[in-house]
Amino acid sequence: MATEKSDISQPQIQEINDLALRLETHFTQTNTATFDPADLFGTPYGILVKKIWYRNKYLAVLPALPLLLVDFLLPGLKRLFVKKRQHAICLAHWGLGCLNLAEVHPERKDEFLEKAKSCLKTINDLAVETPNGLGWGIHLNWQTIDGLIPANTPCHTQTAYVFELLDRLNKIEPSSEYDALLAKIVQHTAHDYRQVDLPTVDGPITGYSIVDERTVVNSQSYRAMILIRGYQLLRDPLLLNHFNPSLDFVLQSQNPDGSWPYAVKESFIDCYHTCFVLKNLFKIEKNLKALGTDHHLPEDLLDRVQTALQTGTAFFNNFLLKDGLPTPFALRHRPVSYLWDSYDIAESVNLLNLQQDDRTIGQILKLFQTRLITREGLLRFRYYPTISRLVEGATYIRHANTAFFLALTYILRRHANDGKRD
Secondary structure, three states, X not given: OOOOOOOOOHHHHHHHHHHHHHHHHHHHHHOOOEOOOOOHHHOHHHHHHHHHHHHOOOOOHHHHHHXXXXXXXXXXXXXXXXXXXOOHHHHHHHHHHHHHHHHHOHHHHHHHHHHHHHHHHHHHHHOEEEOOEEXXXXXXXXXXXXXXXXXXXXXHHHHHHHHHHHHHHHHHOOOHHHHHHHHHHHHHHHHOOOEEOOOOOOOOEEOOEOOOOOOEHHHHHHHHHHHHHHHHHHOOOHHHHHXXXXXXXXXXXXXXXXXXXXXXXXXOEEHHHHHHHHHHHHHHHHHHHHHOOOOOOOOOHHHHHHHHHHHHHHHHHHHEOOOOOEOOEEEOOOOOOOOEEHHHXXXXXXXXXXXXXXXXXXXXHHHHHHHHEOOOOOEOOEEOOOHHHHOOOOOEOOOXXXXXXXXXXXXXXXXXXXXXXX
């Protein structure tokens, strides 16, 4: 699988392959049903704690402590208060990873293709019909700075992964059913969200979900990614009227140093949301190149995206510490008790694969094998100083084992294709 130019050795590629297959087996056994780090914060007590936190972070530390202790001391206690759930994003990660494995392991192609299709069947059960199409949300209550978002409220960040899975399946086995579902997602993305006008953006952008108006940068990057690919599929010029403001907002939100704040109202700069923005810009760049210039798009748009990618990926290096593992925040917005977060690991590996930076990937995976893997072969939720040497702590499929699995399979796919990035 590895190429001669790779900084990842053949034994490391084999370790990545073995780990990916072990994770896939775990998802098959569980069908991705999982507890979640946000579960307890979706209970009435947890919602109250989050409300306090948004008013005063330090006042919330003590009431939040029991909920945090459960995650790294007694995660099994969660079953007394909440049930395991399936999340559309996890199923989409799993399905996309299976499609990658079908390419890497042609002898098991049919098996992995059928698993990807079975993911879609379960995803359809979680779909929410909206006035203009279909969307997906997070399968838990979520208290935000603007109020409570009920479980399964459609949002761009979750719907985007279902869209990508359908798009990949439709390329492999084109069908009118997939065409119709993709069109419904695109129309939902364009029309079902609350519109927000900003003085610096020529046209409205949208809120994070269909019930709020939070202007979140990574959410708009997902929206822009869906809409430009949707335009490529449907050739509806009206979609560009929605795509252009969302992308413009993302590009304008970038700080001079290349970083992005989380949102207009929340200025913290963290690792995995930065990775989300960058990976979506990589995908947008790919679609803009495929479209060319004759599509009523600004002439300098591709140049602006590539400049944002260049400065953004340069800033991303600030998250990578001397030991190779990504730090959670560039600018901290609250007290942080942990050293490493699983979503940072998963999305950093995914982004580094897009950059074809095998040397740094190798460093991260080496440390992962010694500090962050559990006896089951899962990625720990978080790693805390001292205590994580003594207590294994929690593992969650949504945060972020399926994302890590998908990142690993993209590495395998790239090396199986002679090192070429998709």
